[in-house]
Amino acid sequence: MHPYQLTLADASRAIAAKELSPIELTESVLARAAHVEEDVSAFATLTPEAALRAAARAQAEIAAGSHRGPLHGIPAAVKDIFDTAGTRTAAGSRVHANRIPDADSAVVAALKEAGAVPVGKTHTHEFAYGTITPATHNPWATDRVAGGSSGGSAAAVASGGATAAIGGDTGGSIRIPAALCGAVGLKPTHGLVPRHGAIPLSWTLDHVGPITRTVEDAALVLDAVAGHDLRDPTTLRVPVEDRTRGIGTNLTGLRIGVPGNYFFDRIEPDVEQAVRSAVETLAGLGAELVGVEIPLAESVHAAQWGIMVPEAAAYHQDTLWRSPEYYGPDVRVLLEAGGNSYLPPSICARSGCAL
Incomplete structure (x- = not known):
């Protein structure tokens, strides 16, 4: 078995036991990403040099006896809606083609604090406004879609180009690609994971969560990124807990x-x-x-659209007015319709159920 094939939990245990180094794991994951990227196209931006530097730091820290936890030395990717200091965050759009943030989003900062090794930014539907990821192919059958809008994150994990990934979910955008790519996707409780530094689709409905290969892996990532953040007033104050407790063993009492x-x-x-x-x-x-x-339940979809569409339009109203030509036609028509707070059935039929 190659290191890139390991689950997060197994890789973490091997690193803790000094049976595998963060550099070896990262090199294997990066090589795999490069090998499949032409066919899968999971990444908007790969950052191999920065990843290897981060892996070297993790290796040195662990060798010195400073082990931060299960994510220390683990290669992780993040959806291209989350700000990454010094690395382009374009949200899959020409609108932000040259946008390079000065600071990390809350979830990226939490991953780094846990010792994870960022390997790149994954493709998304433009501004996360869709149930597919146009640039990305399903790694199990490249003639099929990977789902969306976090399709790049799911495809990266499923193909071995990342050991874990972060996605965003407003109405299915973690769960749909995870299901289509055979991964585990978790939409956490609203407010559990801070959204500061994430480009919003709908600030009322947006969630941040993990995409991994196993449930145990998802729990490990969630433990690392969950927490209260003063910059996000929706985040909850909840006790720190071990969410892997009882997984796959005894669920009595649940x-x-x-x-x-x-x-x-x-x-x-x-x-x-x-x-x-x-x-x-x-x-x-x-x-x-x-x-x-x-x-x-039959009204949930209509209620979601009634909230999401005008909120998305409100966020983009200035840019859409100044530079409408930079938006893709499918997203542009939805934003223009949202500006009127009304989505005609004809537009819905043409655009599909964007999430």
């Missing part, structure tokens, strides 16, 4: 809600079977299954 309406109404049979099988596995581990009815 109550899990299983929706009885809406979510199983229009679903492919094999997808339903996979979900129901996962639910049965959780029950077998001791979890208590609780049937729930989601109130007004």
Whole structure:
């Protein structure tokens, strides 16, 4: 097995045991990213030189007995909506083609504080306003989409170009590409992960979360990036906890809600079977299954659009007025419609369900 194939948890354990060095892991991940990038196109920007410098620092710290935790020396990628000091953050748009932030976003700063090794910025639909990632291909079948808008992050993790990645989710943009690429995508509780330094789609609905290869890996990343941030008034003050506790072993005492309406109404049979099988596995581990009815579930989509579309338009109104030609046609029509706080069905039909 090559180092790039390791899960985050396994790589972390190997690094802690001095069986694998951060430099060896980073070199393997970077080589893999370079090898598959022409076919997968997960990255908007790869930063191999900076990554190797960060890996060398991590290796020296660990050798000196200063081990920061599970993410120390782990190569991670971030969606290209999160500010990275000295590295372009364009949000997949010509509008920000030359934008180089002076400071890191909160989530990038947290990754660095945990000792992670940033390897690059991953592709996104323009300003995260879509359920696909136009530049990125599914690593399992490159003639298929990777999903979106965090498609680059999911494709990077699934293809071995990053051991873990950060995405953003307003209405599916972590979960959709994770599902399509065979990764784990988590949309955390609103306010759990600070959004400071992230280019917004909808400040009411935006979330920040991990995309990884396993549930344990997702828990490790979430532990590192969750926390209160005074610069983001929506963040919660919650106790620090080990979210890996009990994973895959004993779930006795855990109550899990299983929706009885809406979510199983229009679903492919094999997808339903996979979900129901996962639910049965959780029950077998001791979890208590609780049937729930989601109130007004049929109205969720309309409510989301009623919030997201005008908020996105408000954020972009000045730039859209000055330089409309820099926006892609699909995003531009949505922003223009949002400026009127009304989305005609004809526009929705042409643009798809952007998230």
